[in-house]
Amino acid sequence: MRTPRIRLLLGLTLAAVAGPRSLPAAVEISATGISLPFFDATGKLTHRLVAKDGTKQGSVQVLRAVEVRYFSTEDPNVVVQTLTTDEAVWDDRKGTLTGRGRMAVSTADNQLTGDGFDFALATSLLHIHRQFTMKNPEVLLTSDRATVEVVVERAGENLKLSDVKRCEASGNLVITVQPTAVKTYGFEKAFSEKAVYDGATRTIFFPEPTRTQGKDVNATLQTMTLRLGAANESR
DSSP states (O other): OOHHHHHHHHHHHHHHHHOSOOOOOOOEEEEEEEEEEEEOTTSOEEEEEEEEEEEEETTEEEEEEEEEEEEOSSOTTOEEEEEEEEEEEEETTTTEEEEEEEEEEEOSSOEEEEEEEEEETTTTEEEEEEEEEEEOSSEEEEESEEEEEOOOOOTTOOOOTTSOSEEEEEEEEEEEEOGGGHHHHSOSEEEEEEEEEETTTTEEEEOSOEEEEOSSOEEEESSEEEETTHHHHTO
């Protein structure tokens, strides 16, 4: 009569050794020609995430040859801004695009670049982690990092998509004035710790002490504001 008990104990022992059953791994899906559209509250197409190819496992997709394209509010066929990078990870649950490599944001007015980023598409907030640059025909700005608000038209905002909405650059910040604009601004370089670019007014505000360097004049200013476009107006 002890045999069933021995078999039961043996079964429990083997189950304990084997451990609990592991959950099945998420299926990995590979795809090419990936396109993910985004719409505003009225159903209008605002931007699109595209990639040459990628792999998906769960809510996470590893994408290659990535672009986020922002469209004109007047014509959805016209691309007015782009974010590009060689490789990025798209998290569908969080709505974030992240990457470790080089990335660029191109607008009609500026070219922004940097290494490493995380981008929340729902809020249009882009964090650039290292080696940030912002270049236009008048100045080249470099810094350790930056936070960028990419413009997406929302109700109550009278904004155009020709440029980013706002960019705050910080850490070892250097402004190099392009040769054609030196005469207008009166200096060749400026050094500070922080600068805030406003895309609507096309101004760069330096809220902390800033040192300017030029051929004839060197100065330290408590705050400074540059209005881009002044060089073109003075010609």
